[in-house]
Amino acid sequence: MVSNTYLLKLAKDYGCPAYVYDLNTITKKFKILLKTLPASCKIFYAAKALTNPTILNHVRSLGCNLDASSIYEVHHALKAGFLAEQIIYTSNGIHFDEIKDAIAAGVFVNIDSLSNLEKFGKYFGSTKPLGIRLRPNILDGGNLKISTGHGRSKFGIPIEQLDQILYLKEKYQLKILALHNHTGSELKLKSFSLTAALFLKLLKHFDDVKYIDFGGGFKVPYSPTDMAFSIPNLAKLILEFQEKLFKKYKKKYEFWFEPGKYLVAESGFLLAKINVIKYNPEQTIIGLNTGFNHLIRPMFYQAYHPIFPLKKRLGKSQNYTIVGNLCETDTFAENRLLSPLKENDIVAFGNAGAYGYEMGSRYNSRPYPIQIAVHNKKSWIISKEGT
Numbered sequence: 001m002v003s004n005t006y007l008l009k010l011a012k013d014y015g016c017p018a019y020v021y022d023l024n025t026i027t028k029k030f031k032i033l034l035k036t037l038p039a040s041c042k043i044f045y046a047a048k049a050l051t052n053p054t055i056l057n058h059v060r061s062l063g064c065n066l067d068a069s070s071i072y073e074v075h076h077a078l079k080a081g082f083l084a085e086q087i088i089y090t091s092n093g094i095h096f097d098e099i100k101d102a103i104a105a106g107v108f109v110n111i112d113s114l115s116n117l118e119k120f121g122k123y124f125g126s127t128k129p130l131g132i133r134l135r136p137n138i139l140d141g142g143n144l145k146i147s148t149g150h151g152r153s154k155f156g157i158p159i160e161q162l163d164q165i166l167y168l169k170e171k172y173q174l175k176i177l178a179l180h181n182h183t184g185s186e187l188k189l190k191s192f193s194l195t196a197a198l199f200l201k202l203l204k205h206f207d208d209v210k211y212i213d214f215g216g217g218f219k220v221p222y223s224p225t226d227m228a229f230s231i232p233n234l235a236k237l238i239l240e241f242q243e244k245l246f247k248k249y250k251k252k253y254e255f256w257f258e259p260g261k262y263l264v265a266e267s268g269f270l271l272a273k274i275n276v277i278k279y280n281p282e283q284t285i286i287g288l289n290t291g292f293n294h295l296i297r298p299m300f301y302q303a304y305h306p307i308f309p310l311k312k313r314l315g316k317s318q319n320y321t322i323v324g325n326l327c328e329t330d331t332f333a334e335n336r337l338l339s340p341l342k343e344n345d346i347v348a349f350g351n352a353g354a355y356g357y358e359m360g361s362r363y364n365s366r367p368y369p370i371q372i373a374v375h376n377k378k379s380w381i382i383s384k385e386g387t
Contacts, residue, residue, distance in 0.1 A: 046260025121172025268353020
């Protein structure tokens with residue numbers, strides 16, 4: 001993890017607002033997965049968390065595969081050096097042309113609607129393998145907006161429509177190699193067990209399946225009271241599930257996981273300067289030179305991010321309300337206890353590597369947040385203005 005002193009140096013060297021990513025942290029997180037999960041598991045980085053080409057290149061260099069959720073992420077991954085066979089593409093409510101483009105690129109595709117499943121059958125028949133994304137009707141995730149497997153979710157084909165899936169499978173002789181599911185971000189181990197039990201029942205209908213895809217959603221701690229997702233406990237459940245599968249089907253399956261936030265969130269910091277301090281009667285307001293156009297998670301999900309000054313001053317800590325500079329209510333935190341602050345101080349948001357810059361309105365805001373990579377005490381800019 002980069003030190004506060006080094007982050008402060010980066011702010012002075014490059015200016016801010018700026019996103020900083022510590023590549024060593026990404027390496028560490030990936031190695032934890034490799035060491036802990038069984039050999040039957042294959043890891044695909046969920047590129048939607050952060051698609052910067054330098055990050056993609058680094059993830060690829062570690063030996064990780066890639067999960068894309070749009071055709072643009074597929075193209076970014078190919079440009080970053082990923083081979084087509086290292087990429088899976090899980091569609092969500094997109095036009096069938098995008099699926100055809102992904103197939104043309106040589107990428108494995110998961111289909112998430114009966115409509116596109118029928119189009120796939122008519123266009124490709126049995127000539128191209130595919131996966132099916134199912135909606136298991138399991139509610140999980142840290143926030144309803146990031147819960148994707150419940151009964152009203154737009155994601156996946158509802159399990160109630162299994163008969164229709166099987167009808168299309170038979171009609172077009174579809175070669176379904178993967179069953180996919182993702183119940184939500186910040187999932188609990190219980191949802192893995194529930195999904196595993198569902199797959200155990202469903203696999204009798206899918207003789208060709210080789211891959212079972214559980215998606216991602218491994219929680220990382222944001223607030224001081226948060227507990228991290230237990231990778232060792234997940235590994236135990238995987239081994240138990242593997243045994244049940246072999247006992248029932250006499251077949252070994254490969255398990256796919258698609259972590260995004262888990263790999264990159266803790267690598268990232270958003271650095272911002274204090275423009276103004278308002279000593280109002282009810283609260284002291286810290287106004288930064290950034291806004292929710294650069295980091296929307298606190299406003300969108302009520303998400304907690306650690307915020308800390310890069311230079312601590314002596315004196316009694318006090319509560320601050322930390323806000324952005326937009327003509328909107330862009331409050332990052334209320335009543336956050338910090339050491340004394342002054343105008344022009346630099347503060348850092350922690351755990352900003354996932355869904356931070358990636359979700360920002362990059363083209364309609366100034367100053368643009370630059371992006372900086374740090375690796376073994378070297379740093380360099382990895383984005384141009386507005387890109």
